[in-house]
Amino acid sequence: MSLLIKGGLVVDPSRHLEDPLDLLVERGKIVALEPPGQIPDAGRRVISAPGLVVAPGLVDMHVHLREPGEEYKETICTGTRAAVKGGFTAVAAMPNTKPVNDTAAVTRLILDQAKTAGNARVYPVGAISVGSRGQALSEYGDLRVAGAVALSDDGRPVSNAMLMRRALEYARTFDLPVIAHCEDLDLSAEGAMHEGVVSLQLGLKGIPAAAEEVMVYRDLTLASLTGARLHIAHVSTGGSVAIIRLAKAMGLPVTAETAPHYFSLTEEAVLGYNTHAKVNPPLRTEMDVKAIKEGLRDGTLDAIACDHAPHSSLEKEVEFAAAAFGLIGLETSLGLTLKLVHTGELSLIQAIEALSTNPARILGVAGGTLAVGAPADITVINLNREWTVDVNTFASKSRNCPFDGWTLKGKAVMTIVGGRVVWEED
Amino acid sequence: MEFRRKDLLGIADLEPEEIQVILDTAASFKEISTRPIKKVPTLRGKTVVTMFYEPSTRTRMSFEIAAKRLSADTLNLTVSASSAVKGETLADTAHNLEAMAPDVLIIRHAASGAPHYLAQRLKCGVINAGDGLHEHPTQALLDLLTVKEAKGTLSGLKVAIIGDIAHSRVARSDIHAFTKMGSQVTVAGPATMLPPYLETLGATVTTSLLEAVRGADVIMMLRLQLERMGQMFLSTLREYSQFFGLAPKHLQLAKDDVIIMHPGPLNRGVEISPEVADGPHSLILEQVTNGVAVRMAVLYFLIGGEKG
Numbered sequence: 001m002s003l004l005i006k007g008g009l010v011v012d013p014s015r016h017l018e019d020p021l022d023l024l025v026e027r028g029k030i031v032a033l034e035p036p037g038q039i040p041d042a043g044r045r046v047i048s049a050p051g052l053v054v055a056p057g058l059v060d061m062h063v064h065l066r067e068p069g070e071e072y073k074e075t076i077c078t079g080t081r082a083a084v085k086g087g088f089t090a091v092a093a094m095p096n097t098k099p100v101n102d103t104a105a106v107t108r109l110i111l112d113q114a115k116t117a118g119n120a121r122v123y124p125v126g127a128i129s130v131g132s133r134g135q136a137l138s139e140y141g142d143l144r145v146a147g148a149v150a151l152s153d154d155g156r157p158v159s160n161a162m163l164m165r166r167a168l169e170y171a172r173t174f175d176l177p178v179i180a181h182c183e184d185l186d187l188s189a190e191g192a193m194h195e196g197v198v199s200l201q202l203g204l205k206g207i208p209a210a211a212e213e214v215m216v217y218r219d220l221t222l223a224s225l226t227g228a229r230l231h232i233a234h235v236s237t238g239g240s241v242a243i244i245r246l247a248k249a250m251g252l253p254v255t256a257e258t259a260p261h262y263f264s265l266t267e268e269a270v271l272g273y274n275t276h277a278k279v280n281p282p283l284r285t286e287m288d289v290k291a292i293k294e295g296l297r298d299g300t301l302d303a304i305a306c307d308h309a310p311h312s313s314l315e316k317e318v319e320f321a322a323a324a325f326g327l328i329g330l331e332t333s334l335g336l337t338l339k340l341v342h343t344g345e346l347s348l349i350q351a352i353e354a355l356s357t358n359p360a361r362i363l364g365v366a367g368g369t370l371a372v373g374a375p376a377d378i379t380v381i382n383l384n385r386e387w388t389v390d391v392n393t394f395a396s397k398s399r400n401c402p403f404d405g406w407t408l409k410g411k412a413v414m415t416i417v418g419g420r421v422v423w424e425e426d
Numbered sequence: 427m428e429f430r431r432k433d434l435l436g437i438a439d440l441e442p443e444e445i446q447v448i449l450d451t452a453a454s455f456k457e458i459s460t461r462p463i464k465k466v467p468t469l470r471g472k473t474v475v476t477m478f479y480e481p482s483t484r485t486r487m488s489f490e491i492a493a494k495r496l497s498a499d500t501l502n503l504t505v506s507a508s509s510a511v512k513g514e515t516l517a518d519t520a521h522n523l524e525a526m527a528p529d530v531l532i533i534r535h536a537a538s539g540a541p542h543y544l545a546q547r548l549k550c551g552v553i554n555a556g557d558g559l560h561e562h563p564t565q566a567l568l569d570l571l572t573v574k575e576a577k578g579t580l581s582g583l584k585v586a587i588i589g590d591i592a593h594s595r596v597a598r599s600d601i602h603a604f605t606k607m608g609s610q611v612t613v614a615g616p617a618t619m620l621p622p623y624l625e626t627l628g629a630t631v632t633t634s635l636l637e638a639v640r641g642a643d644v645i646m647m648l649r650l651q652l653e654r655m656g657q658m659f660l661s662t663l664r665e666y667s668q669f670f671g672l673a674p675k676h677l678q679l680a681k682d683d684v685i686i687m688h689p690g691p692l693n694r695g696v697e698i699s700p701e702v703a704d705g706p707h708s709l710i711l712e713q714v715t716n717g718v719a720v721r722m723a724v725l726y727f728l729i730g731g732e733k734g
Contacts, residue, residue, distance in 0.1 A: 195621075197623045197626050200598075200624065201438065202538055202560060203557070203558050203559035204558070272542070317517065318515060318543075319543055320543075321537040
């Protein structure tokens with residue numbers, strides 16, 4: 001069946017396009033983009049989009065779907081349901097499941113479950129090391145053939161610099177990007193939040209900004225040594241932004257992402273021992289928030305990825321020090337990013353680029369574009385729609401969201417994957 | 427001004443007037459402990475439960491004696507005897523206790539914020555008897571009472587707090603308490619034990635014991651937690667005691683009528699020399715006596731009177 005999206009503003013960063021165009025989808029692909037009114041309605045499902053933005057499907061390159069192993073927190077089905085509700089047509093699934101995705105077998109299981117669920121596309125990320133234990137390389141060739149699009153030991157840094165060097169070299173062999181979780185475990189040891197004024201007041205052990213920055217610096221140096229494609233995950237500090245900016249200026253093939261909570265919240269969100277604001281890397285200071293926004297604006301930070309990390313009340317309704325790190329973001333990521341558009345800190349095309357075009361390019365996957373011939377992964381957005389975040393209406397299985405009760409402006413109203421409408425607002 | 431709260435969780439959220447009224451009441455309760463029959467019926471029929479998830483002798487006994495002198499019934503839950511070892515969560519333990527209708531829970535816990543966690547979930551009052559690295563409010567109140575009695579005032583005094591500030595909940599509560607009551611607080615220790623941003627709490631920060639004690643009215647020595655030796659916070663005990671241990675020669679730098687305090691238990695010969703601990707300037711045992719009075723006052727305000 002063909003689909004005609006009519007009267008919307010097409011925003012496609014892959015071609016620097018921001019024009020009123022009608023878009024025609026047939027057999028799962030984009031087949032035509034024409035000035036308004038030129039494509040006839042006859043025999044087609046017509047989606048009326050005046051006042052709406054038609055964007056390439058959003059891609060979140062950093063989520064935790066918890067399946068296999070922790071299905072009580074999230075499944076591939078519920079996680080991808082949350083994704084399409086939040087406007088995401090594809091997500092990259094981090095390998096820290098149980099068992100860890102360090103083999104082709106686990107990668108195939110994830111892809112099978114994603115297919116059965118039929119929501120967003122899922123791109124598995126394979127583990128850098130066997131069991132993510134940081135000791136031996138996993139089978140990158142097999143992982144790639146099975147469908148893994150990148151490598152990461154996310155959740156655990158690769159502490160051994162020699163292993164990281166070899167991982168970058170071996171990943172280059174198979175043209176896979178390496179996604180680095182940058183944390184010096186000796187510096188962050190026992191820390192529960194950012195080391196600063198609030199950790200002092202609350203008597204919580206701190207994680208200094210340096211715990212992230214020394215590892216960002218190390219990994220950039222190793223990227224320079226090996227020539228591999230390095231992507232820095234969840235950048236949270238102004239210092240990291242500055243180091244990455246310098247590396248890019250030197251011509252290193254490095255990319256980086258941040259998460260909406262790092263430009264929306266500070267360490268003060270932890271006050272009252274709020275475990276929903278316990279996340280790793282931790283929420284930082286006002287200065288860091290400013291630097292993160294500037295990094296997004298000048299392109300130092302390529303992507304926005306929410307690091308969706310579902311946890312149940314078992315992990316969160318406990319003493320702060322005992323609580324798990326992580327928060328969920330798939331259903332708030334777009335709204336929080338559009339806040340930056342409404343305040344003029346980012347242009348609309350920059351926001352879509354960071355949420356779609358860039359992550360697709362970094363992972364080397366289809367999507368991130370509305371070019372004729374591309375798969376019809378499309379997100380239709382109402383920029384001005386005001387809504388209140390209510391965790392009880394979330395499609396995710398988990399409720400660990402520090403934005404509950406926030407009013408956001410801007411929301412996905414329809415999500416299309418491969419020409420199929422997988423979610424639309426009532 | 428009265429003290430009307432459900433819980434006592436920390437000094438940081440108290441108004442100076444609230445602190446004052448607790449100190450005044452504690453001073454008047456002190457006399458009860460000098461009577462031949464050390465008991466008044468104020469809290470008759472009230473139930474006080476202590477939950478200590480960390481070892482403590484002095485604080486737990488002090489609370490229990492305070493409750494008993496006011497005729498409350500007391501019940502002590504110690505961790506090894508409780509369900510915590512069977513995997514019960516803190517919230518479940520507390521809800522189960524609450525189902526037996528106590529009037530107040532007194533909790534000590536290794537996790538900062540554990541008393542706040544309970545206070546948000548329980549209808550009965552919660553008293554923080556020390557949470558992680560965060561606060562130990564009744565210790566700070568008894569320190570204030572001790573200094574007030576010795577000096578007649580709390581305003582304009584120079585208070586030196588010396589030792590492992592980073593891991594001390596007493597230090598945090600004392601910095602808040604003395605600062606709120608108009609004293610000037612200087613903290614000193616090796617930089618490994620001085621967390622960043624201490625000055626945001628209103629304290630002057632130095633790495634020199636000599637600088638801290640110069641002109642001091644009050645010197646508060648903190649216990650060095652010897653288990654931190656292996657964690658790169660200090661080199662040797664010998665060197666620590668040489669540079670950060672309080673010895674008689676240091677008292678000459680302080681005011682003539684300086685008072686020496688310590689929350690206990692003491693590491694004699696490490697952070698404080700026996701001559702100083704037992705010398706004429708020491709009020710260490712007076713602190714213990716005042717602990718009972720302050721805790722009587724706190725219990726009285728939380729569950730006593732017409733409010734109860």
